[in-house]
Amino acid sequence: MNTLTIYKREMSSYFSQLTAYIAIFIFLIFIMIMTFAVAQYMRVGDASLQYTFFYWHPLVYVLLVPIVGMRMWSDEHRSNTIELLGTFPISIWSTILGKYLAAATVWLIALALTFPIWITTNYLGDPDNFVIFSGYLGSFLVCCSFLAITSLISAFTKDQVVTLVLSCFICFLIYLVGFDQVARWIQTVAGNSVAEVFTATGVWDHFRSLNVGNFRLQDFVWFATVISTSLIGTNFVLNSKRN
Numbered sequence: 001m002n003t004l005t006i007y008k009r010e011m012s013s014y015f016s017q018l019t020a021y022i023a024i025f026i027f028l029i030f031i032m033i034m035t036f037a038v039a040q041y042m043r044v045g046d047a048s049l050q051y052t053f054f055y056w057h058p059l060v061y062v063l064l065v066p067i068v069g070m071r072m073w074s075d076e077h078r079s080n081t082i083e084l085l086g087t088f089p090i091s092i093w094s095t096i097l098g099k100y101l102a103a104a105t106v107w108l109i110a111l112a113l114t115f116p117i118w119i120t121t122n123y124l125g126d127p128d129n130f131v132i133f134s135g136y137l138g139s140f141l142v143c144c145s146f147l148a149i150t151s152l153i154s155a156f157t158k159d160q161v162v163t164l165v166l167s168c169f170i171c172f173l174i175y176l177v178g179f180d181q182v183a184r185w186i187q188t189v190a191g192n193s194v195a196e197v198f199t200a201t202g203v204w205d206h207f208r209s210l211n212v213g214n215f216r217l218q219d220f221v222w223f224a225t226v227i228s229t230s231l232i233g234t235n236f237v238l239n240s241k242r243n
Helices: 002-016 019-038 054-069 074-079 092-112 115-124 129-156 160-176 180-190 192-201 203-211 217-242
Strands: none
Touching: 002 019, 002 092, 019 054, 019 092, 054 092, 054 129, 054 160, 054 203, 092 129, 092 217, 115 129, 129 160, 129 203, 129 217, 160 203, 203 217
């Protein structure tokens, strides 16, 4: 119940200001440009949406997810309410979950608003909708992972710009290390075993698997580990600041 109360408060805050609207609008504009202008969706005829649509999502999330997440703990830092959280009849963990779920909902709405592409694809061709659903799931899990990382960074500082820059940088590294070109370079420099470790820790390999409709246990374990570790870390940082 406490988590739901925080969730409702945060959702009201997001949509009573311009933050959510701007983030959703920019996301839709970026994705449309990448899909239709850069990837040439109408010419390529990518019925699975793997390469013309979902391919760009992680990169767009690197830039935009921290914009929504950077404010999660800034208000508490500025008003010094983090020290007072322990005196409220609500746990820090409930607050973390409420804030995180509200921010994740904003991005779920943004993803849902791309439904015209799915409708267009079904109208123009005969796609495998299971693969498209899997792509949406992978996209949302990437978003949730980046959001959890941003929450952790935000817990350390009251400066939203610092949170934004650090979160974008860390998310970009996690995004970058999974690419084949980067893996080959690491393999050349440090050896095959090190390259495999870096590839496994990057988001791209796990996202790519879901993007082609391949449900692997290790992918869900990776996403669950990143999200839970980041949120638990957020809880630890906030508790240490309270004490």
